Amino acid sequence: MAEKKMGAGLRGMVAGETALCTVGKEGTGLTYRGYDIEELAEKARFEEVAYLLLHGKLPTKAELDAYIAKIKKGRGLPQALKDALERIPAEAHPMDVMRTGASMLGNLETEAEDFSDQDDAADRLLAAFPSIICYWYQFSHHGKRIETETDDESIGAHFLHLLHGKAPNELHARVMNVSLILYAEHEFNASTFTARVCASTLSDMHSCITGAIGSLRGPLHGGANEKAMALIEQFSSAEDATKGIHGMLERKEKIMGFGHAVYTERDPRNAIIKNWSKKLAEEVGDTALYPISEAVESVMWNEKKLFANADFFHASAYNFMGIPTKLFTPIFVMSRLTGWAAHVKEQRAKNRIIRPNAEYVGPELQSYVPIEERS
Numbered sequence: 131m132a133e134k135k136m137g138a139g140l141r142g143m144v145a146g147e148t149a150l151c152t153v154g155k156e157g158t159g160l161t162y163r164g165y166d167i168e169e170l171a172e173k174a175r176f177e178e179v180a181y182l183l184l185h186g187k188l189p190t191k192a193e194l195d196a197y198i199a200k201i202k203k204g205r206g207l208p209q210a211l212k213d214a215l216e217r218i219p220a221e222a223h224p225m226d227v228m229r230t231g232a233s234m235l236g237n238l239e240t241e242a243e244d245f246s247d248q249d250d251a252a253d254r255l256l257a258a259f260p261s262i263i264c265y266w267y268q269f270s271h272h273g274k275r276i277e278t279e280t281d282d283e284s285i286g287a288h289f290l291h292l293l294h295g296k297a298p299n300e301l302h303a304r305v306m307n308v309s310l311i312l313y314a315e316h317e318f319n320a321s322t323f324t325a326r327v328c329a330s331t332l333s334d335m336h337s338c339i340t341g342a343i344g345s346l347r348g349p350l351h352g353g354a355n356e357k358a359m360a361l362i363e364q365f366s367s368a369e370d371a372t373k374g375i376h377g378m379l380e381r382k383e384k385i386m387g388f389g390h391a392v393y394t395e396r397d398p399r400n401a402i403i404k405n406w407s408k409k410l411a412e413e414v415g416d417t418a419l420y421p422i423s424e425a426v427e428s429v430m431w432n433e434k435k436l437f438a439n440a441d442f443f444h445a446s447a448y449n450f451m452g453i454p455t456k457l458f459t460p461i462f463v464m465s466r467l468t469g470w471a472a473h474v475k476e477q478r479a480k481n482r483i484i485r486p487n488a489e490y491v492g493p494e495l496q497s498y499v500p501i502e503e504r505s
């Protein structure tokens with residue numbers, strides 16, 4: 131019997147099982163272990179969601195307190211890692227810094243071969259990522275060697291504190307919390323699939339995460355939030371954006387932060403982050419970025435029936451909190467680490483090496499030609 135031909139990009143193919151997440155059920159849904167994203171974004175702390183993904187259930191109060199204490203303890207960086215970060219130039223892309231940080235930590239705190247400390251490896255990366263990116267950023271851009279151990283209760287506040295040198299206000303801490311929840315998990319997206327393929331060879335946690343960071347970096351995936359910012363910044367007003375996007379569509383250019391491989395009607399994360407972006411716009415008195423973003427959204431829907439994905443309104447939201455554009459995708463890493471590591475654990479628990487086939491489209495069998503006879 132002929133094998134079923136794969137769709138381009140494996141679109142629509144079921145490539146394995148997961149108990150972690152449903153994406154696009156009935157066109158729009160998103161749940162983490164059965165909990166709806168809208169409810170999690172409204173009521174939960176990111177640390178609870180991390181625990182839910184990594185440990186299979188929402189934590190009790192005592193479990194959450196212990197988990198937060200563990201994360202706080204993991205914020206310090208080994209000297210060898212700081213030395214490595216100090217050698218990375220300011221011009222480097224921060225996603226490359228994240229990739230190096232994960233990999234270097236794997237050299238210094240290698241996971242046990244039997245994976246008995248896989249939870250510790252994941253929790254350490256969760257705690258250390260904000261420290262890694264901010265240590266590098268502050269050293270390379272401002273010549274400062276910062277102390278990365280803060281007393282902030284949340285991972286989002288810890289990041290903003292290290293970035294701005296002071297604890298964030300309540301609104302900013304809340305938006306970071308929501309943002310980290312929204313980005314935490316998304317089934318078999320490209321970066322998570324990368325992590326699972328790596329895990330299926332029985333490789334170590336740090337290799338899986340390092341590979342996943344590489345996949346997330348691309349502009350068709352996590353890198354889209356930075357590209358969305360660059361797009362919005364091109365325009366001076368909502369009218370200018372409307373005209374500009376029409377022109378881009380006529381020229382068949384891709385509009386970053388729109389479309390999705392799975393959702394067909396809307397990305398449920400968009401309305402949530404858009405709402406918070408609006409609140410931030412009011413806080414800073416913005417009269418440009420938010421209306422421009424809405425204008426882009428409206429043209430994309432009216433002209434192409436393409437909706438904003440999770441990345442689009444994250445751009446303005448992060449900008450309003452004073453986060454440099456090039457640090458946008460590293461925030462995605464700080465969050466998605468939880469989904470990646472949970473998938474690594476899930477893959478390991480019921481493993482078979484992931485090794486699909488390819489349809490061969492190359493030349494027929496041919497004879498080797500000695501080099502002196504080749505034209």
Ligand SMILES: CC(=O)SCCNC(=O)CCNC(=O)[C@H](O)C(C)(C)COP(=O)(O)OP(=O)(O)OC[C@H]1O[C@@H](n2cnc3c(N)ncnc32)[C@H](O)[C@@H]1OP(=O)(O)O
Nearest residue numbers: 349350351352354383384385386387388389390391439440
């Ligand atoms: C958190 C995340 O990772 S979400 C995704 C972030 N990425 C982006 O925002 C990048 C921009 N978007 C895209 O490139 C795509 O929509 C993807 C990568 C997200 C999904 O890709 P696919 O599932 O392959 O969608 P596909 O490319 O088949 O889109 C269908 C049609 O819509 C068009 N389209 C899709 N997205 C866009 C877009 N952002 N701008 C303009 N046209 C688009 C395609 O060109 C295609 O048109 P065609 O049939 O005439 O060729």
Ligand SMILES: O=C([O-])CC(=O)C(=O)O
Nearest residue numbers: 315316318319320391440
């Ligand atoms: O699911 C995808 O393909 C991309 C995405 O939205 C995510 O990873 O959050």
